[in-house]
Amino acid sequence: MTLRVSNLSFNYQAKQALKDVSFDAEKGRFTALLGPNGAGKSTLFGLLTRLLTVNNGVIEVAGIDLRQHPLAALAKMGIVFQQPTLxxxxxxxxxxxxxxxxxxxxxxxxxxxxxxxxxxxxxxxxxxxxxxxxxxxxxxxxxxxxxxxxxPSVLLLDEPTVGLDASSRTAITDHVHQLTADGLTVLWSTHLTDEVHPDDALILLHQGVLKEAGTAKDLQNGQSLQDWFLSKTGAEA
Amino acid sequence: MNHYYTAFKAIALREMLRFLQQRERFLAALVRPLVWLLVFAAGFRAALGLSITPPYETYITYETYIVPGLCGMILLFNGMQSSLSLVYDREMGSMRLLLTAPLPRWFLLFSKLCGATFIGLLQCYAFLSIAGAFGISMPTVGYLAALPALLLAGIMLGALGLALSSFIKQLENFAGVMNFVIFPMFFLSSALYPLWKMAESSELLHDICALNPFTHAVELIRFALYAEINLMAAVSVFLTAIVFLSIAIWGYDPSRGMKRK
Incomplete structure (x- = not known):
């Protein structure tokens, strides 16, 4: 495993943004973190990238505990933020x-x-x-x-296709899928189901809780991913 | 160690490149103190009598008196402007990028602060050269001796901006703080009038001015421009810089969360 999240919880004062979230993102695999707006995806990214500090739970990057060895863990990460950084x-x-x-x-x-x-x-x-x-x-x-x-060993992308046209979106999504062939671990956060391929690992986050985890094609169980997503999260998507 | 040096150089250089690309900023940074020097001071010269106080050994013109204060003003504006860009950076992603680099956060912030201070120094020397061209000059050795004083004052004022930026969530709020910080700091100091002159009109105002860290920064620069050390000012500026920097580092601590909802 190259990215492991165990029992992660986070509060913004009174509001609980993440509740006891645990998952593994495997080496050489594209893991999609799917959730509607406000599901807690950005909070999770804040914690993974140490812009927020983990109070409850553990994050390990390539076997390195982020809280205990933050600099070594950050050195193993590549991050594409939702906001432009250039x-x-x-x-x-x-x-x-x-x-x-x-x-x-x-x-x-x-x-x-x-x-x-x-x-x-x-x-x-x-x-x-x-x-x-x-x-x-x-x-x-x-x-x-x-x-x-x-x-990096782990590539984190927080809604990286926001604001892009359809062809750019497809090009970037496909390219990042290809990168996993070289052994890169990818965690891709999105609320757009067409960015998830059937063989991808899928994590569904809703209202700060991890609702489902597995391979996309197994989870959707014959439904379109969009329908499955809406059935699990209501009409909020 | 090499990693630290490489990153420091890159952060400082990036600040410099950004500044050089904003020509209006450079121009504004120069015009502001020059207006004070060549217009305000000329008008004020007659109204204000100055006695001989250290470091001056003879009567000086009012223009000569306010040069150190205007250097302080440049550094003050520069420090605030850099922190304004930090608030902007945070709303964009570049601050996130910086803070997720595998280096200690205090070091990253300090590097950014130094980069901004170098720009302030550049502006100060450009201003001093123009003032010199208008005949308002200091002893030659003073220009060299002023360098560490300007550097220390720049770091203190930049650290103040950095500390403020860590507590301000949006750009809109920052404009208000600029007014509440820059103007009181500048006018309640020895930049435009000596403290003894202030005491003549109000003891209270005099005491406030004497406590103002900006006064100490200005006095440090004033003495340095005549190749003298004002030890009390130097210690005071140094300690204030440490306090402001500590607040800034605390403000940007990940456990406080720079990423707010």
């Missing part, structure tokens, strides 16, 4: 160099990794372009290249 007035390359440096990579090794990550996403020839000139799809691709730069 500086629009800097070039793709400048943005990636900055991120590489945050992970202690500089000089030749950083340049090689930047080239490799841009190659993977077919963006090498755009390395010197400013982000501001790019469309939403290419900006998201750059976010993904950034998150993969330090070769």
């Amino acid at each position: 500086d629009l007035d800097l070039s793709v390359q400048q943005n990636l160099r900055y991120f590489a440096a945050l992970h202690g990579l500089s000089g030749k090794s950083a340049e090689m990794r930047i080239e490799a990550s841009l190659d993977r996403l077919g963006m090498r020839e755009r390395a010197k372009e400013k982000l501001r000139k790019m469309n939403g799809g290419h900006r998201r691709r750059t976010e993904l290249a950034r998150a993969l730069l330090h070769e």
Whole structure:
């Protein structure tokens, strides 16, 4: 297992956002974290990325306890946030160099990794372009290249397709599915069922509680995933 | 250690690159103190009599008097502006990106603070050069001696901005705080008038000015520009910087949650 969450609970003052959530995301597998708005997905991402501190429960990344060894655990994670993190007035390359440096990579090794990550996403020839000139799809691709730069074991994506058109959304979703073939563990949060493939691991989060977990095609049991999702969460999706 | 150095350099450089791209910000940062120096001070010169107090050894013009205060003003505005960008960054994702880097949070915040302070220094020296061109100059060695003083004052004021930014949830709230912090800090200090002059009109105001950390920052810079050390001001600025920085680090502590609902 490369990502393990055990008995995780979290409160915002009086409001309980997560209640006793436990799941494993397996190595080399795409795990979809599905839930309607307000289900607790963003809180879970906040805890996984240590923007919030875990009070109750344990998070392990590649066998490292996030609470006890936060820096070692963060070094193993690649994160694509819902919000854009790149500086629009800097070039793709400048943005990636900055991120590489945050992970202690500089000089030749950083340049090689930047080239490799841009190659993977077919963006090498755009390395010197400013982000501001790019469309939403290419900006998201750059976010993904950034998150993969330090070769993480676990890739976390918090609703990464928000605001993208259909073709960009499909391209990014497919690309991240392909990444699991190299052994990458992926946790992808979404409220859009068409981003989940039948063989993906699926976790359904609703009102802060983990309602279902299993392989998508087993869980949906002949129904369309959308119908299954609506039946489990009501009309809130 | 190399990781720390690499990250520090990158964070500071990024601040610098962002600043250089915002030409209006640089211009505004220079125009503001120059208006004070060349317009306000010229008008005020006749109204305000200055006696000889250290570090000055002779009568000085009012323009000469307010130069250190205006350097402080540049650093104050710069510190607040950088923290304003932090609130913006937090609403965007770049602050999240920074805080999820595998380095201690205090170090990441300190690096960002240093980056912002370097920009403040750049602005101060640009201002001092222009003031020099208008004949308002200091002893040559003073320009060099002022560097550590400006650095320390910049870090203190930047840390104040950082601390404020950690408690402000939205950009809209920040504008109010700017008014409640920048103006009182600047006017209740020795930037525009010496403290003894303030005492003539009100003892209470004098005492408030004497306690204001910004007064100590200005006095530190004033003495340094004449290659002298104002020890009390230096210690006071240093300790205040530590207090502000501690509040900022506490404010950005993950257990308090920078990510609020």
